[in-house]
Amino acid sequence: MSDEQQKVVDQEEITAQQEEQAEVESAAEPVEVDPQAERIAELEAELAAAKAEIAGQKDSVIRAAAEVDNIRRRSALDVEKARKFALEKFANELLPILDNLERALDVPNKEDEAVKAVLEGVELTQKSFLAGVAKFGVEAVDPMGESFNPDLHQAISMVPNPEFPANSVMAVMQKGYTLNGRLLRPAMVMVSQGGGAAPSVDTKA
Numbered sequence: 001m002s003d004e005q006q007k008v009v010d011q012e013e014i015t016a017q018q019e020e021q022a023e024v025e026s027a028a029e030p031v032e033v034d035p036q037a038e039r040i041a042e043l044e045a046e047l048a049a050a051k052a053e054i055a056g057q058k059d060s061v062i063r064a065a066a067e068v069d070n071i072r073r074r075s076a077l078d079v080e081k082a083r084k085f086a087l088e089k090f091a092n093e094l095l096p097i098l099d100n101l102e103r104a105l106d107v108p109n110k111e112d113e114a115v116k117a118v119l120e121g122v123e124l125t126q127k128s129f130l131a132g133v134a135k136f137g138v139e140a141v142d143p144m145g146e147s148f149n150p151d152l153h154q155a156i157s158m159v160p161n162p163e164f165p166a167n168s169v170m171a172v173m174q175k176g177y178t179l180n181g182r183l184l185r186p187a188m189v190m191v192s193q194g195g196g197a198a199p200s201v202d203t204k205a
Helices: 003-028 035-085 088-104 113-134
Strands: 138-141 153-159 169-174 176-179 182-185 187-192
Touching: 088 113, 088 138, 088 176, 088 182, 113 138, 153 169
Parallel strands: 153 187
Antiparallel strands: 138 176, 169 187, 176 182
């Protein structure tokens, strides 16, 4: 190889080394970061986190509101039930008085003038009493001629009677009473078997 050729080779090696060195230095130089882009990325991350937190809090608020609404409804029902049935014990104490007024009207000599005047007074007292307790939700259960209902009636006996349909009330021995729809005492009744065989009737209310 001539000196001139050797110089060309050496020059190419030097050029290659310089290019390699430039690449290494270029790679080693720090990448310039745009501060504005970095700030935007930070704000977007913060916004996403805030949105997630708001969504979680919104769900908690909705659940809390639903729970408060349920508590309010339950409390209203409890108050209403307490209002309706607070007099239950007192009403039960009045039932014997109503029974006695009923019995006072059931006398054999109703046409006797002396008895008639007394009966009129008792009847007026009974009507006033019933009207008074009705204002507080107390109602009589007088099922004469109706179908036997074990929820409201208590059968004390079953008697064959072709004049009444089977399983119907043919006599009321003692009236029952309810308080705002709740049974205070079942009516004591006699149930007709009709003209055929006795049907199956639950005699307990």
